[in-house]
Amino acid sequence: AGRDFDLYSGTSMSSPHVAGLAALLKQRRPAWSPMAIKSALMTSGYDVLDGPNTHPLVIFRQGAGHVRPNSAADPGLVYDSGFADWLGFLCGTQLPAANCTAAGVPVLDPSDLNSASIAIGDLAGVQTVKRRLANVSGAPLTVNSSVTGRGGFTVRVKPKSLTKAQG
Numbered sequence: 001a002g003r004d005f006d007l008y009s010g011t012s013m014s015s016p017h018v019a020g021l022a023a024l025l026k027q028r029r030p031a032w033s034p035m036a037i038k039s040a041l042m043t044s045g046y047d048v049l050d051g052p053n054t055h056p057l058v059i060f061r062q063g064a065g066h067v068r069p070n071s072a073a074d075p076g077l078v079y080d081s082g083f084a085d086w087l088g089f090l091c092g093t094q095l096p097a098a099n100c101t102a103a104g105v106p107v108l109d110p111s112d113l114n115s116a117s118i119a120i121g122d123l124a125g126v127q128t129v130k131r132r133l134a135n136v137s138g139a140p141l142t143v144n145s146s147v148t149g150r151g152g153f154t155v156r157v158k159p160k161s162l163t164k165a166q167g
Helices: 014-028 034-043 083-093 097-102
Strands: 141-144 161-164
Touching (some): 014 034, 083 097
Antiparallel strands (some): 141 161
């Protein structure tokens, strides 16, 4: 009791700290959606539990890692999603697909929800996961892909290098 916790630990104090950082980012970038803000916070953080002495049972305790507010203010790229994406996600997970298609809502594979993390709940064989990126840096940007911590899976990222104009 009466103890502050690190932002990465997933304990009670991380929520108000990250909510405050999100509010500051919204003030700085008013056009950003909640998902763009979440993406900026997640992709600009750093791992705190990764390393040669980390036990596999605790690696997921770090969540997206330790936040870096200054880096989140200018992350370069963000993963964004809006109402239509979330409705398609619901159609792919909870709502009857027939109702969705009849209403003209495309059913989205839940793994393809455009977010900064990837979750695959039904992996058997091969799965392709798609993401869309928005360049928020204000200038053309080139990034290279890398994959770590595959956990026994073969992972390929296409394209290996990506150049995006602003937007």
